[in-house]
Amino acid sequence: MPPPSIAQILQDEILSGALPPGTPLSQADLAMRFGVSRIPIRDALAKLSATGLITASPNRTATVLKMTRDEVIEAYNLRLLLEGDLLARAIPQMTDSHLSAIGYALERSSLEARQSNWAEGDRMFHDAIYAAAGQPRQQAMVNDLRRICCIQIAGYNQLTRNTDRWLTDHQRLTNACRAGNLRRATRILRRHLNGARNHLLREMDRKTTRPA
Structure with missing residues (x-):
């Protein structure tokens, strides 16, 4: 079985509460954590954004979805x-x-x-x-x-x-x-x-x- 992707790891952490609503997701910090460049981090965040788990906009730190x-x-x-x-x-x-x-x-x-x-x-x-x-x-x-x-x-x-x-x-x-x-x-x-x-x-x- 292949190892989980960065997007899957982050998704699991969001759904488990390890990354609570409103948590900032810095590309630089995530790149350092996973030992990769920012490109795969951007790809992972784009996938999470597409599923509604995070809010993200160009050139800004993404955040875990926090609902009113x-x-x-x-x-x-x-x-x-x-x-x-x-x-x-x-x-x-x-x-x-x-x-x-x-x-x-x-x-x-x-x-x-x-x-x-x-x-x-x-x-x-x-x-x-x-x-x-x-x-x-x-x-x-x-x-x-x-x-x-x-x-x-x-x-x-x-x-x-x-x-x-x-x-x-x-x-x-x-x-x-x-x-x-x-x-x-x-x-x-x-x-x-x-x-x-x-x-x-x-x-x-x-x-x-x-x-x-």
């Missing part, structure tokens, strides 16, 4: 619409193969829940419950939104305080999918996403009002 309160609300509103629609399309089409994939993804997300790569397990689970919808472009949009939300979550160390809650939601979602109960699954999904949004907003507000 309103931007977080907008992202979760879009997720509620898009993911609710995917789930509604998926459940009537689920086969034994889809349910088996959901079960595997549930185990994977549970195993990785308290690890640095928790976001990958979470993505895999949500991809699995929407797969039967057969809407790859819509699912790609959801993944982009989930990725930028994960950056903010990791930056506020939210995961460790809420792991049990969202793992319980994943299990209940799996049970509802197996039962073919769309109404219950939709209710659980909305609670799951609203809970993540509300906790993140509380963390943002707490940090804003915390004395220096």
Whole structure:
């Protein structure tokens, strides 16, 4: 297996919270860290910028994406619409193969829940419950939104305080999918996403009002 690229290393560090939202990414510092010229660093930053993980402009230091309160609300509103629609399309089409994939993804997300790569397990689970919808472009949009939300979550160390809650939601979602109960699954999904949004907003507000 080839070694991870510079872009992949930085992406992993952003999604794990090692590089929190608002962290500056100096080309000179990164070139020194990785022992390369600035050209591969610029290429890596361009890839991260294209996926929305960082903000970058020519001749300026890039920074890890830091969302405002309103931007977080907008992202979760879009997720509620898009993911609710995917789930509604998926459940009537689920086969034994889809349910088996959901079960595997549930185990994977549970195993990785308290690890640095928790976001990958979470993505895999949500991809699995929407797969039967057969809407790859819509699912790609959801993944982009989930990725930028994960950056903010990791930056506020939210995961460790809420792991049990969202793992319980994943299990209940799996049970509802197996039962073919769309109404219950939709209710659980909305609670799951609203809970993540509300906790993140509380963390943002707490940090804003915390004395220096």
